[in-house]
Structures are given as structure tokens and as C-alpha cells.
Amino acid sequence: AQSVTQLDSHVSVSEGTPVLLRCNYSSSYSPSLFWYVQHPNKGLQLLLKYTSAATLVKGINGFEAEFKKSETSFHLTKPSAHMSDAAEYFCVVSDWVSSYKLIFGSGTRLLVRP
């Protein structure tokens, strides 16, 4: 069975400091993993996806995520937070083998202090 757990419901950082948003997954087979961002009252935008070609995945807006199979983690990072990064972030695993359901984490709200 597929599942995903986002370990923090809220993360608060100062502008210019690093961001770490944590995600652990469970998958019966090779996982299909994604990070999405949602600004208020908007749809979701893809930040990055894991494709098994590389364990360190680079996304848009300076975000990266590292796939660690031994830890079943796919944490999202950014070296320096910007005020515009304040949003809700979702870690997603896809059940691409059978149902094609998208399984969402509960989300992490990122607050950026000036």
C-alpha cells in the first residue's frame, strides 16, 4: 500500500535562512513521488518529481528534494527562503501500478518571517 506522511504541519523560518520540509513515504514498489505548492485559493503547482534517474532532484524556484530509500524519505529543501515561498506544500505519492490514485500528505504550511 502507498502512503505518505508529512512530519510538520507548520514550519516557520526567517527570510534568507534554509527551509526543510519533511516527508516520509511507504510504497510496495518503486515510488512515484512529487512535491506540490499551493498558494491561497489557488490550484496546486508542481515543484519537482522523483524519476529514479537521480536521488537529488532539482525543482523550480530553487527547491530541491533528496530521495533516500534507506530512510523512506523525500525531504524538500531550499538554501535561502524568500517571502514569496510562504504557502502550503504537499508531498504526494502515486499508486502508478494499479489504481493511479494520488495519495497526498496532510500538508505543511510554510511561514516566512521578514
Next chain:
Amino acid sequence: DGGITQSPKYLFRKEGQNVTLSCEQNLNHDAMYWYRQDPGQGLRLIYYSQIVNDFQKGDIAEGYSVSREKKESFPLTVTSAQKNPTAFYLCASTLRGQNTEAFFGQGTRLTVV
């Protein structure tokens, strides 16, 4: 440009009425999904469809209905049986296969008045 379009952006419903939310995609995606989002909460799956003329219930299907008569379209009807329909509704689509990301519409905010 290819994309996924939801309409309307805002919708108001009176008690006891059915309303239909539109979702159209021109990405040639096989699978389509409807999610409900409540304030401070994640996304909950209402219905999904892998192919035309077939769809499956998600985690919170009660009070909702869908159809998939065309590949491009996946409308969601919120029926009067849905007791608490006020929420933000998101539609998504994806190709089938590993590492294929979902594309999302901009959402419809439904309010019961």
C-alpha cells in the same frame, strides 16, 4: 496552451439544490480526479476516473456524483445529500504511468447560502 480548466471559480448553492462543477482538460490525459479541500486541511479524494465511462469512489464520495462520457471532461455534481458542501474543490488530471505528474485546475469555491 494545454491545461485543465475548472468553472466557475465561485459558486453559491441554496440548501437542497444540486450543483455541477465543470472540469475540462486538453492534455489528452487518461486519468482525472476530484478533490475536496477544507480550511487548514489536506486534499481528500472524492472520485477518480482512469478511462472514459469508468470511475471509482474515493474516500468521501457520499453526496457526490460524477460522469466521464468524454476523455476531456469530468464534471462533479454536488447533490442535496451532501450535508456540508461548502469547500474548495480541485480537479486534476494525469497520464497513466510512473513518474507522470498531475496537473491541477485553479479550483472552484462552493458556498452554501
